[in-house]
Amino acid sequence: MTFPSQIQSITKYNVTTFRRHSVSEIAGSLGDLGTFLPIALALAANGTVSLASTLIFSGxxxxxxxxxxxxxxxxxxMKAIAAVAIARSFSPGSIAAAGLFVAVILFVGxxxxxxxxxxxxxxxxxxxGIQVGAGLSLVxxxxxTLHSLGWIHPSWADNRLWAIGVFIALLLTNSTAKRLPYALVVFVIGLVLAIIRSALASSLPSFLFWNPYTVVPVGSEWSIGAINAGLGQLPLTTLNSVVAVVHLAADLLPSVPTPSVTSIGLSVSAMNLIGVWFGAMPVCHGSGGLAGQYRFGARSGAxxxxxxxxxxxxxxxxxxSLVGLLHRFPKALLAVMVIAAGMELVRVGESLNTSGARDLARHAEDVGDSSRFHADEEERTRRWMVMMVTVGLLVGFKNDAVGFVAGMLCHWAYELPALIQRTRRRWSEGRVRLP
Incomplete structure (x- = not known):
């Protein structure tokens, strides 16, 4: 399929889906706000990024x-970069350097x-394991965040009582009220509460048109951004924002063409090679965000x-001027939305040993035996253990790279006896000789 015809097909799918399920698509679009808003606001409050540029370029x-x-x-x-930037009060140039470093490496790859x-x-x-670990990390x-809230504090509009209420509503949407656009309703409630609180504090947003400016890292900002934040972001972006998101898209939306790893990598690179020069926050595509938007009804690019x-x-x-309003958006509501997104991501681990696992499906096709969709007991145990080692170390160390390395070592440990056996057989057949 040529590129123009591919775009035409995607546009037709987007338009058709939005016409048929407009409320679900709008509700689903809000599924990642629980991650986006707190980090963007924290960076904007520190003067590290421009909230206006972040909204414009991410839009x-x-x-x-x-x-x-x-x-x-x-x-x-990009969560690892954001965490370091917030903790160390990065300058705009340092966070821009971190985003550019990751973008260049990903472009080359x-x-x-x-x-x-x-x-x-x-x-x-x-x-x-990376997907499930990312989901548990979100939860x-x-x-x-919820633990930091009191029963009636820090505000009448943001406390544990609100969290319990929206969590019960979330459970109901899983059973008796599945068609309710949960994320849209919760967002509207949160926005109304934020507007009321801002009005009481006399700090409503005003018309303040975007005044663009450029950010160019200088001197030590390059090394501070690249080494202190960029290096830590690389494994997270590669594993969670490229590899995991491609697999998750195939799992959740099998009827839609799955983006290639190369196209996702180039997309992340392009976003940061453009946006950070204007003070926008470094961004990526994450499996948690995809799971959240899918959980709340999104099924297309619309x-x-x-x-x-x-x-x-x-x-x-x-x-x-939006900073004050968005700071007053109830954290209790955002946190419950993040929990829902995290659990949707955790759920993909269920298909590890079923036909939902693409490696088993490919093997069944190769051997011409559909029964091979299901691994035997020993193989299922091995696969489960590799996944759980990845999950455990990722969550325990709060580091995707540690979880990945641990999972690969566990996988290779299980593969070692078979490798030794194959080597011995080749040796006995004279196919392996010492130099």
Whole structure:
């Protein structure tokens, strides 16, 4: 299929899906706000990024990814970079340098085929482990936020009582009220509460049109950004924002063409090679955001196109005046939405030993035996253990790279006896000789 015909097909799918399920698509577009808003606001409050530029450029990237990929692919913060930038009060130049460093490395990996090779050699249990670990990490982060809230504090509009209420509503949408656009309802409630609190504090947003400026890292900002934040972000972006998101898209949306690893890598590179020069937050595509948007109803690129248009208009018209309003958006509501996204991501681990695991499906096709969709007891145990080692170390160390290495070592340990046996057989057949 040629590129123009592919874009035409994706556009037709987006339009058709939005016409039939407009409320679900709009609700689903809000599924990643629980991650996006707190980090963007924290960085903007520190003066590290421009909130207006972040909204405008992430909105543009939302629109473009929806048009090119046709799936609810999120545009979310690079979390490792954001964490270091917040903790160390990075300058705008330092965080821009971190984003540019990751973008260049990812671009090289995409155009040389290294990303594709890397994705091919990672066992499915390790990929599932990264996805499940990322989901549990989201749940734990949300629970930390909820733990900091009191029963009636810090505000009448943001406390544990609100969290319990929206959590019960979430459970009901899983059973008796599945058609309710949960994320849309919760977001509207949160926005109304934030507006009321801002009005009481006399700090409502005003028209403050975007005043663009450029950020160019200088001197030590390059090394501070690249070494202190960029290096830690690389494994997270590669594993969770490229490899895991491609596998998750195939699992959740099998009827839609799955983006290639190369195209996702180039997309992340392009977003940061453009946006950070204007003070925007470094961004990527994450499996957690995709799971969240899918959980709340998004099934096409139309959902993120809608979100992108809203971000673009709001960023252009209100700019930095939105900081106060968004700071008053109830954390209790955002945290529960993050929990829902995390559990949706955890759920993909269920298909590890079923036909949902693509490596088993491929093996069944290769041997012409559909029964091979299901691994035997010993193989299922091995696969489960590899996944859980990946999950345990990822969550325990709060580091995707540690979880990945641990999972690969566990996988290789299980493969070692078979490797030794094959080597012995080849030795006995004279196919292995000493130099």
């Amino acid at each position: 543009l990237f939302n629109i473009l990814t929806g048009l090119f990929f046709g799936i609810p692919l999120p545009v979310q913060p 995409s155009v040389t085929g290294l990303l594709q090779w890397f994705t091919r050699v990672i066992p499915i249990p390790v990929v599932k 734990m982060a949300a629970c930390t 959902s993120v196109i809608f979100l992108g248009l809203v971000k673009l208009v709001v960023g252009l018209v209100f700019g930095e």
